[in-house]
Amino acid sequence: MKNRIQELRRQRGWSQADLASQLGVSRQTVNALERGRYDPSLPLAFTIARLFGAAIEEVFEPDPD
Known part of the structure; x- marks a missing residue:
C-alpha cells in the first residue's frame, strides 16, 4: 500500500520520533510505514x-494490483 505519511509529516516539521510519540508506536514502526514495509x-x-x-x-492508496 502506498502512503503519503512521510510527505505529510515533513510538511509539519515533525521527526519520525515526533509522529511515533503522537501515534503511540515506535519510531521503527513509522519508518516501516513510510517505506511501505508495513501496512497499518x-x-x-x-x-x-x-x-x-x-x-x-488522502493518506493511503492501495497498490494497483
Whole structure:
C-alpha cells in the first residue's frame, strides 16, 4: 500500500520520533510505514489520517494490483 505519511509529516516539521510519540508506536514502526514495509491496522490508519486532518483516502492508496 502506498502512503503519503512521510510527505505529510515533513510538511509539519515533525521527526519520525515526533509522529511515533503522537501515534503511540515506535519510531521503527513509522519508518516501516513510510517505506511501505508495513501496512497499518485499520484503527491505526484512521488515527494517522485523523492526526493529519485528512481523509484516509488522502493518506493511503492501495497498490494497483
